[in-house]
Amino acid sequence: DVKVTQSSRYLVKRTGEKVFLECVQDMDHENMFWYRQDPGLGLRLIYFSYDVKMKEKGDIPEGYSVSREKKERFSLILESASTNQTSMYLCASTPRGGGYGYTFGSGTRLTVV
């Protein structure tokens, strides 16, 4: 069974901390995505990567950066966490052509206090 694994289900961090959210997929997918999901706003794209070391900004990249050093791993970085970054973060991956292989991870609920 194909899998997208997010390292933490729940995370609590303090304002100003540097936060790393990790995502690993075992499907050899080229494309990986980071979304955040907030009540009433749905899923919003933060960043995506279509190849190793490649990245593109999504709709709400401010306050975030990403790293893709290996094909299977896509990291989301909050350089200095703020309370408005409290959210559910979802990672997803898909093969190069997109199509039917869009798979989500289980999500990381991040709380910044």
Next chain:
Amino acid sequence: KNQVEQSPQSLIILEGKNCTLQCNYTVSPFSNLRWYKQDTGRGPVSLTIMTFSENTKSNGRYTATLDADTKQSSLHITASQLSDSASYICVVSRGNNRLAFGKGNQVVVIP
């Protein structure tokens, strides 16, 4: 602007009853439309995926329909179970790895 609108925002149904969720979209160009089920605190799980030429697709008690002319889709849940309590998200793809998400239909099934 590419938009996906879902209705109703939330609904409560009795166990064993049927329900239908609606999704209207203005996304263009259109590649495919997906319905996801998201349990509270978990990531979305794919239920169905339909391309332009597909009108209906079933996955167990879930049946999705697509009218690409009117840009409408529906998800029908038959004989609902308590485990159907979840958010159902309609997602439309333009074929370039960029997806447009609806805000979800929140379904609560009560015994």
